[in-house]
Amino acid sequence: MARFAHTMPFGAEIGDGGVRFRLWAPSAADVRLVVEGGPELPMERLDGGWHELTTDAARAGSRYAFRLPDGLQVPDPASRFQQDDVHGFSTVVDPRSYEWRNTAWKGRPWNETVLYELHVGTFSPEGTYEGLLRRLDHLAETGVTAVELLPLAECPGRRNWGYDGVMLFAPEAAYGRPEELKALVDAAHERGLMVFIDVVYNHFGPEGNYLHAYAGSFFTERHHTPWGAAINFDGSDARPVRDFYINNALYWLNEYRFDGIRFDAVHAIIDDSKPHILFELAERVRAEAQAQGREIHLVLENAANESRFLGRDQGGALRYDGQWNDDYHHAAHVLLTGESGGYYADFAAEPLRMLGRSLAEGYIFQGEKSEFEGHPRGEPSTHLPPAAMVNFLQNHDQIGNRAFGDRLATLAPEEGLRALLAVTLLAPQTPMLFMGEEWGARTPFQFFVDFHGELADAVREGRRKEFGSFKEFQDPEMRARIPDPNADETFQRSHLDWSEKDKPENARMLSFVRGLLRLRAGDMAPVLARAMPGGRYRLWDRSGLAVEWPLQGGGTLRLLANLGDAPISDAERSGGRALFETHAGSRAEGQLPAWSAGFHLVD
Structure with missing residues (x-):
């Protein structure tokens, strides 16, 4: 048995003298600690905009918040648990209270990785960490080796994809308590499964982020993203911001024993300084993993196709092991469905040639102009080993960003789907499945949130307006049929139907996929491990x-x-x-x- 914790330079840390509270609030002249049911205590203002207090008025389980000079009460941005959602009190957590069973686990090498992406809230009927734990045996028997969880950072409400998170250190309370998430990771390791977590470092969600109130320089108007002012990674006062994200990555890896991290949309992380935040973060992670003797894997989503982050040496990945290869998906999708709307237009003329280039060279766009985007995209990738590309036929985005969340099983012929699954799961690239894909699930995965009032109206209408340029949604009545992201029915429709996998056609597909993955892990493994660039x-x-x-x-x-x-x-x-x-x-x-x-x- 062992206990693990990541010591953070901010937030609530339990020590011998009580609990140390530390908040970076450079915009606030003074800050007071509020302990629920206890005193309201002044914090000492330190250099660099820090406010700190160590007190025995709090302990593990205590609920707390911070009071700003204008009276606004805010949660801790480094809260380890938010049992009352993003606006409520934070909870002091003792990370060493969980005793880990599988302490000898050090991970698995990248060339053994077969990813399985899932959303905790819709994967099981329970929609919890425990509900997922009960189905780990199914995943292990299927032949996947790495479970990738959509983002867990606390979001407003009880249902969300996870990309609207605002409390980056607090695992979503709707799925269970921190110790239940740790038990899930522990149980996965017991079955030889790695566990990855998806993180969002390019923006915060639209509700529940209070950083603007006391740490205005966390953001910068020098750069802009689709979500507004960019996160300040490269200003003269950016050090606390950079440390916030570096510590978040280390926290998930050290305290929860995750084996890997997938970084969402890093093309929207803007940093003109050196080293780039993604370089500094990866180097810190690599150094700690090496010191601990662990196999830790870092994966990017990067629409800019920047191969510079995927460099190798004789020992393997220097920083990032792999990147989601949307190019591969788009070419395969066009081949299977014939669709040519939106970004598929770039792939519609020669999908077979493009698929071939992706399999042989990595990216399809390696500096060529994207007609859809209106500018050149990508860098050369022919020098990278095939395993640097994460290939897939479906994921949360490519299903959920369709108007009705249609899966490929409802769009493509079964024989075509089987052929492309064989290519995807047996090629030297790193393969990924989306939950239920192994049995050809037909349940949709739709876009859902739990917003209210004007924000809910804006999201609903924005979603429908987004599809207004598609010819099939020119009719206002058709647009009105697009599911309301805020409705609970939209969330419920997106749950996997586990009874479906026992139907004859689904059982055949599951047997087919399991056979492919047995072959990949067996006779083909030594061959795939030797695949080189070129x-x-x-x-x-x-x-x-x-x-x-x-x-x-x-x-x-x-x-x-x-x-x-x-x-x-x-x-x-x-x-x-x-x-x-x-x-x-x-x-x-x-x-x-x-x-x-x-x-x-x-x-």
């Missing part, structure tokens, strides 16, 4: 795709696929040992069947 691709006939990846030590891994709905010539076949074929033993001589894929090892 992949090549070629097309033939109407829908033939061949991709080759050189292998360290010699040899080639080859994908041969027919990603169309009619058979084509098998002229590209040139020997090699078959590792997997979707239509093994049933294809006509000299032909590749429609929607087929095979991987071969060539000496």
